[in-house]
Amino acid sequence: xxxxxxxxxxxxxxxxxxxxxxxxxxxxxxxDRHLEKCRDCFTRAQFExxxxxxxxxxxxxxxxxxxxRRIKAVLERY
Amino acid sequence: MIAxxxxxxxxxxxxxxxxxxxxxxxxSGVVMPDPHSDKQEINRRQQTRRLFxxxxxxxxxxxxxxxxxxxRNSDDAEDIVAETVSRAxxxxxxxxDPQRMEGWLFxxxxxxxxxxxxxxxxRRRIEANAEDVDPAxxxxxxxxxxxxxxxxxxxxxxxTPEDQFLxxxxxxxxxxxxxxxxxxxxxxxVLVEVQGYTxxxxxxxxxxxxxxxxxxxxxxxxxxxxxxxxxxIEAGLVAPPPDxxxxxxxxx
Ligand SMILES: [Zn+2]
Numbered sequence: 001x002x003x004x005x006x007x008x009x010x011x012x013x014x015x016x017x018x019x020x021x022x023x024x025x026x027x028x029x030x031x032d033r034h035l036e037k038c039r040d041c042f043t044r045a046q047f048e049x050x051x052x053x054x055x056x057x058x059x060x061x062x063x064x065x066x067x068x069r070r071i072k073a074v075l076e077r078y
Numbered sequence: 079m080i081a082x083x084x085x086x087x088x089x090x091x092x093x094x095x096x097x098x099x100x101x102x103x104x105x106s107g108v109v110m111p112d113p114h115s116d117k118q119e120i121n122r123r124q125q126t127r128r129l130f131x132x133x134x135x136x137x138x139x140x141x142x143x144x145x146x147x148x149x150r151n152s153d154d155a156e157d158i159v160a161e162t163v164s165r166a167x168x169x170x171x172x173x174x175d176p177q178r179m180e181g182w183l184f185x186x187x188x189x190x191x192x193x194x195x196x197x198x199x200x201r202r203r204i205e206a207n208a209e210d211v212d213p214a215x216x217x218x219x220x221x222x223x224x225x226x227x228x229x230x231x232x233x234x235x236x237x238t239p240e241d242q243f244l245x246x247x248x249x250x251x252x253x254x255x256x257x258x259x260x261x262x263x264x265x266x267x268v269l270v271e272v273q274g275y276t277x278x279x280x281x282x283x284x285x286x287x288x289x290x291x292x293x294x295x296x297x298x299x300x301x302x303x304x305x306x307x308x309x310x311i312e313a314g315l316v317a318p319p320p321d322x323x324x325x326x327x328x329x330x
Contacts, residue, residue: 016299017292020270022277047225047240054244055271055302058253061143067156068138071163075131 006034011041019048126176133179134163141187147268148191150257158194162187184273188283195261220296224303228316246315247306255305263298270295 011034017023018031035042134141141162145155166186173182228239256264269275269283277291284291310316 016296020277020295043238043240044225047228047244050244051224051247051303052271054247054249054252055256055267058249058256059140059143059147059268059272060249061139061146063138063142063159064152064156067142067159070156070160071134071138074160074164074167075134 006030008034008038008041011035011038012044015041015045015048019045019052126170126173129176129179130167130170133183134166137180137183141183144184144268144272145187145191147253147256147272148188148265150264154194158187158191161190165190188269188273192283195265219304220300222300222304222307224307227303227307243310243315246310251306251309251313255302255309258305259298259301263294263301266291266294267298267302 011018011031014023014027014031018028021028023031035045138159141159142155145158145162146152149155149158162183166183169186173179224243225240228243256267259267265284266280269280270277275283277288277295280291281288307316
């Protein structure tokens with residue numbers, strides 16, 4: 001295989017799509033290989049990954065009592 | 079008695095699944111249901127119902143949290159969750175595989191949110207102008223990268239700046255930053271980063287082209303990171319860029 005080497009700019013350009021698993025398998029593998037060798041891009045990828053995980057955690061909220069009661073009332077009506 | 083207070087803009091009726099049963103009179107030619115399989119059917123429904131109640135209570139916090147991130151408003155979020163549960167309940171018979179109830183509930187939640195959002199948009203007569211480029215938005219803002227900001231040479235940190243930044247970052251900071259984003263951008267981020275939707279699923283849910291999903295995500299992330307950066311400066315977590323720092327000597 002003579003896959004062209006990706007530059008750091010190209011990796012950064014595709015980084016979010018890569019983290020979203022929205023790049024094709026070949027490109028994903030290329031980026032994997034780049035990240036194994038390039039400390040700068042790896043550090044950047046780790047940062048974006050962690051930030052993304054923190055964004056996901058923002059939905060961890062306790063439902064208010066009022067809503068719990070409201071839902072219970074809905075379910076108990078049948 | 080109003081057992082379930084509804085916001086004025088969200089009215090709908092609730093039907094119990096199976097409330098409408100196929101009833102046959104005992105006339106000739108009508109095959110009577112096999113009492114054995116009928117009993118199995120009832121058991122199956124009872125199991126699905128029980129599972130539904132369990133799943134709703136297990137997922138309540140996440141359903142609410144997701145709705146809150148989408149709407150930014152606790153009253154609206156509660157309405158969305160209540161309507162989701164009610165809609166799901168009325169359509170329980172349509173759920174083929176009860177093991178897939180979680181994804182199904184979140185799909186109903188998202189659809190409920192999107193239809194309510196569209197209604198509000200059309201009421202405010204806001205056309206889909208989300209893609210209009212804000213004239214104040216510089217290319218720098220569109221490509222804003224928190225990581226690059228954290229790696230500016232004037233910032234002297236012990237250890238690695240990005241790890242320190244992430245360690246100091248509270249959930250509240252992120253919620254606040256997310257809430258500053260215009261709807262279209264925030265919604266795209268919540269669908270992809272919070273709910274793990276694919277770009278294609280977002281495009282179909284919002285009925286927009288795939289390219290629009292990509293651009294909303296990309297600009298939304300830049301906006302989010304910029305908001306986080308500005309909050310961090312405000313909180314004194316990082317020093318403001320040199321050009322904004324008052325230089326030596328005090329102004330008279
Ligand atoms: Zn690189």
